[in-house]
Amino acid sequence: MRILSRYVAKAYLRMLMLCMGAFIAIYLVVDFMEKIARFTGKGGSLYHIVLFFVAKIPEIVNESIPLAVLMATLLTLGTLSMSSELTAMRSCGVSLGRIAAPILGIALAVSVLSLVGGELIIPRSYAQRTYIQEVLIEKKSPSTYFRQHNIWHREEGTILRAALFDPGKGELRGITLWEMRTGTTDPEQRVDATSAVLTPGGWVLKEAVVREFHGGEISATRNAATLPVDLKLKPDDLKVLGKYSDSMTISELRRYCDKLRAGGYDPTRYLAQMHGRISRPFGCAVMAFLGAPFALRSGRSSGIAVGVGLSLAIGFLYVVVNSVILSFGQAGVLPPVVAAWATNFIFLLAGTWLALTLDK
Numbered sequence: 001m002r003i004l005s006r007y008v009a010k011a012y013l014r015m016l017m018l019c020m021g022a023f024i025a026i027y028l029v030v031d032f033m034e035k036i037a038r039f040t041g042k043g044g045s046l047y048h049i050v051l052f053f054v055a056k057i058p059e060i061v062n063e064s065i066p067l068a069v070l071m072a073t074l075l076t077l078g079t080l081s082m083s084s085e086l087t088a089m090r091s092c093g094v095s096l097g098r099i100a101a102p103i104l105g106i107a108l109a110v111s112v113l114s115l116v117g118g119e120l121i122i123p124r125s126y127a128q129r130t131y132i133q134e135v136l137i138e139k140k141s142p143s144t145y146f147r148q149h150n151i152w153h154r155e156e157g158t159i160l161r162a163a164l165f166d167p168g169k170g171e172l173r174g175i176t177l178w179e180m181r182t183g184t185t186d187p188e189q190r191v192d193a194t195s196a197v198l199t200p201g202g203w204v205l206k207e208a209v210v211r212e213f214h215g216g217e218i219s220a221t222r223n224a225a226t227l228p229v230d231l232k233l234k235p236d237d238l239k240v241l242g243k244y245s246d247s248m249t250i251s252e253l254r255r256y257c258d259k260l261r262a263g264g265y266d267p268t269r270y271l272a273q274m275h276g277r278i279s280r281p282f283g284c285a286v287m288a289f290l291g292a293p294f295a296l297r298s299g300r301s302s303g304i305a306v307g308v309g310l311s312l313a314i315g316f317l318y319v320v321v322n323s324v325i326l327s328f329g330q331a332g333v334l335p336p337v338v339a340a341w342a343t344n345f346i347f348l349l350a351g352t353w354l355a356l357t358l359d360k
Contacts, residue, residue: 004089004094004098004099005101005102005232006102008076008080008099008102008103009102009105009106010245011076011079011080011101012072012073012076012103012106012128013058013076013106015070015072015076015079016069016072016106016110018072019068019072019075020061020064020065020068021231023060023064023067023068023071024057024060024061024298026057027064028053028057028060031053031056032053036049038063039052039137039138042137042138042139043137044136044137045139046299047127047251048132048136048137049137051132051136052129052132052137052185053094053134054257055125055128055129055132056125056129056134058117058121058122058124058125059122059125059126059129061117062114062118062122062262063118063149065110065114065284066283066284066286066315066318067311067312067315069107069110069284069287069291070127070287070288070290070291070311070314070315071208071308071311071312071315072292073103073107073287073288073291073292074294074308074310074311075308075311076103077099077100077103077291077292077295077296078295081296086099087294093197093303096296096358097355100292100296102287103292104288104292106288107284107285107287107288108284108285108288108291110284110285111281111283111284111285112281114281114284115278115281115282116291118250118277118280119249119251120249123248123249123252125314149154151163151164151165151172151232151273152229155178155231155232155233155262156262157180157182158177158178158179158180159177159178159180160175160176160177160178160230160233161175161176161177162175162176163175165235169194169197170197170198171196171197172195172196173194173195173196174192174194174195175191175193175194175195175196175205175208177190177191177192177193177197177205177229178190179191186213186216187213188213189210189211189212189213190210190211190213191205191208191209191210191211191227192208192209192211192230193205193206193207193208193209193227194206196229198234201228202228202230202231203228203229203231203233204226204227204228204229205224205226205227205228205229206225206226206227207225208223208224208225208226208227209221209222209223209224210222210223210224212228213305217356221303231268231322243277248280250274250277250278251342253270253273253274253277254274257270257271257274258271258317268304268329268330268332268336269330269331271336272326272329272330272336272339272340273326273330274299274336274340275329275336275339276326276329276339276340277282278340279340279341279343279344280322282344283318283322283343283344283347285316286344286347286348286351287314287315287347289348289355290314290347290348290350290351290354291298291310291311291314291350291353292350292351292355293354293355293358294310294314294354296358318343320346321343321346321347324341325339325343326339326340326344
């Protein structure tokens, strides 16, 4: 049995590498043809253009690995069936589940590796290739990474508005700071300042005018050349890249959701994306579990064309269903956890039904 399992596993790994390499090559060729004219028109060097596409490979792998797993499953079992090897295995008393077990084990391992890669590699590669495109190729200023105008920040009992952020100096300008009374929306204090700088001890307002409120009216006014304030805001919070879930790790998304919740905002959209980041890698295992009964059901007629066609059709259906259900979660129609895992559960049920109705 171990020899048979190793044989099936090796055949599957070869097919998986072939499918994955084909997807990477096709993606890079299409993306290269689409972007090369724009990149060269911006004056980008060949070295930086090559670096951009190399940095994009982890994202390509992350996006296409479920479809590669599905296609490799269909092609591997289809090839074994066409060469009558499946018939020989079954005539020796080997069950279909035992034949598919190495494939399912590898798919589950790929899911775990995809989850780890999405946490450790993808955010860094995303930031790196964005920097290469924006700064090295398109010659934009690094300050474009920051949200610089009309900044709003909310903490418990405090609301900050800044007209401008200068990332070069790490300085906020045109500051208005409201302190609210505990448990109410009534202002207790308003501070207007020309600028704010981050020091080792925290944010310090410069040329501040402090107005105290009582009963909805200004009760006192004072000026301060410098005024320390207790704010948890950090310059990294103003990075534009930090507000896109694809560039965040799962832990960063969770902290961002906690921060939105503490500030009184609804984090449902990002909660759905966070749970989606966890569930999406396990689509690899689900695709293998669904693909195996399809290939075994087709028998000796399941050739390469059938395998490619089925994998593309199932993969397209999976993406459409997942996108629709996840959008319901982001809109709050479904709980975020349910929306993130529903597609995997639906396709897992379909695979279970196919496996149970398979002619053994």
